[in-house]
Each structure stands twice: as structure tokens, then as C-alpha cells.
Amino acid sequence: MSANKTLINETSAAVKTARELRKLYFIRVAFSVTWVILVSLLAKTSFTAATVLLVIYPLWDVVGTFLDIRANKGNGTSVTPQYTNAAISIITTFAVAIAINKGVPAALIVFGAWALLTGLIQLVLGLKRRKEFGGQWPMILSGGQSMIAGISFIAMANSPSMGIVNLAGYSAFGAFYYLLAAIRLGKSAKPVSQA
Secondary structure (H helix, E strand, O other): OHHHHHHHHHHHHHHHHHHHHHHHHHHHHHHHHHHHHHHHHHOOOOHHHHHHHHHHHHHHHHHHHHHHHHHOOOOOOOOHHHHHHHHHHHHHHHHHHHHHHHOHHHHHHHHHHHHHHHHHHHHHHHHHHHHHHOOOHHHHHHHHHHHHHHHHHHHHOOOOOOOHHHHHHHHHHHHHHHHHHHHHHHHHOOOOOOO
16 A cells, blocks of 8 residues: 555656646747747847847756756756756856857857757756656757757857857757657646546
8 A cells, every 4th residue: 555655656746747847848949939039030130139139048048947947846856967957057148148249159159068068968868857757759859959059059150151040940949849848748747547
């Protein structure tokens, strides 16, 4: 009886976490889509708007990471990777704000390094959560793609065709992967019948 109760408690904690992550993923989709639209509309016409949008992106990741930590509260999962991600994103927010004063290439290099590091963390978290909650393949793919995108941003930062607008595709793919993960988590977010 006690083992049964423990299993039910563990299952309900996993269901609660899956629900919270699913909500968070939908919020992240909404933010990314809004950001892509604003970058597409404003980045080529207003350097100030482009700068603000570039700084806001890693800052939003800090907020999203703390919401992720809150979603995982009480389920026994280590949140060290999320705290590491938050620290990297806070540093990146300031670094992008400083780098943009030296020019777009410098800001793209900082953004690329951030995408590479946070992509690695997302890949590791997706692999860990895959067994626990399911619905993580999009996050695993997104982490891998973020790493590749980060490397390409760094490599192409000084290309004359490279600009802040190029980051819109990165964010759009992120939104797509979060949407897929939210949909896939739908199964894990349903309570298991206690027949």
C-alpha cells in the first residue's frame, strides 16, 4: 500500500511538472513569435529598436529559466543546469548591451556564444527529461540546432550580409520546437487513471 501511494505521489508530481512545462513552452512560443515579428519589422529601420530587441532576448531567457526552475520545484530533479543557464543568460544580456556599442558583428559573436552554451544546456536537459516526462525530442533537437546556430553566428558575424534580422530565423525555429514539445507533453500532463 505504501509503495502504491509513493508511486501515485511520484506520478502526480511528474504530471504537475509536465503541465507546468507545457504552459511555459506555450508562453515561450508566444514570446518568440512576437520577437520575430518585431525584429522583422523594426531591426532594419531602427538601430535603437534592434539593440533593445537583441538585449531583451537573453534577458527573457533568464525569466523563462526561472519559470522552468519553478515548474520543476518539488519533483526531485536537479536544477543546477537551469541556474547555470540563467547565469549565462544574465552575463549575455550585459555583454550584448556592451558589444552592440562596438557594432553588430561583436553583438552577434556574443549572441552566438550564448546560443552555443545555452543550446548545450538545453540538449542535456532534454536528454535528462526524456525518460521522466517524455515529449523532449523537440527540445533535444532544438538544443543541438542552437549549438550549430551559435557556431554559425560566430563564424559569419563579420559577413556584410549578416545582421540582427538573421536572428529571427533562430528564434522562429526555437518557437517551433517549443510548440512541438508543448504538444508532445500533452500526454504526460494528463493524470494517470488510478483504477
